[in-house]
Amino acid sequence: MGNHDSHADIDKTVKTYIIVFVSLLVLTMVTVAVSRLHLPVAAAVAVALVVASIKGTLVAGYFMHLLSERKLIYWVLGFTVAFFLAVLLLPLWTHFDPIIN
């Protein structure tokens, strides 16, 4: 978020924060409600991660002002996402390609 936001801009932003807050609360209840359905593991993981990702996007986009950030921050985060996925998924190869004696 820039350094020169006017009061009117801030007032508008505050309204957005409240909407995001309510959305986050609703999505939290959705996550808990879906977990009670005892879906098959794959479906449960998919739903939980999709909802969590939506919540994460709302927090990062609005509370952390990522929707209106400078390009350099996007570059930093782009690299971070790439390395995060690497650290998360590369070890899984060992699981799907085990050494069998």
Place this chain on the structure above:
Amino acid sequence: MEIPYTVAERPDTGLNNGKIGIWLFLASEVMLFGALFATYLMMRTGAVAGSWPRGDSILNVPLATVNTVVLISSSVTMVMAWASLKRNNFAKFRLFQGLTVLAGFGFLGIKYVEYSTKFHHGLFPSTNTFLAIYFTLTGLHGLHVIGGMAINAYLWGPGAKLWKTDPEHFTNRVENSGLFWHFVDLVWIFLFPVLYLL
């Protein structure tokens, strides 16, 4: 020597130094938690079929749900504290920043109840791999909550003196500490379903 570009934007980055600094730090934090999430994934996929417990069979989902609401609420109060400074309303900043710190205490209090109940029932990190990764991930997250609270409390109290001499610099500090606090909230948003609900 004064730190340069605490308020003005650096011509080459287009950002003040505090902002780029906190984002680089958060990038390293993503990798720290990423390594532990990868550990969780490996342990879960490597577990004998049917042996990995569903989180809600061991953990207290209602308490964790309340904690999720507490942390989300604290993210809103944090961003409202920053917005209050942008509106030149220092009293409101104090209120919202204080509420953010209090919410941190609330989160830790609930976590204390959860942990102590587990210990009371003889459930420790050494009990099984699920509890090992549960305590490691939530413990590390808890340390981040404590760190964020310390910074937020400092900015609520003695650190707020800067508002009188350099309000824009102070507002940037609150924004940057807020970025850390929102990150702590963001990590919990993923920890909650992964550990408690799946």
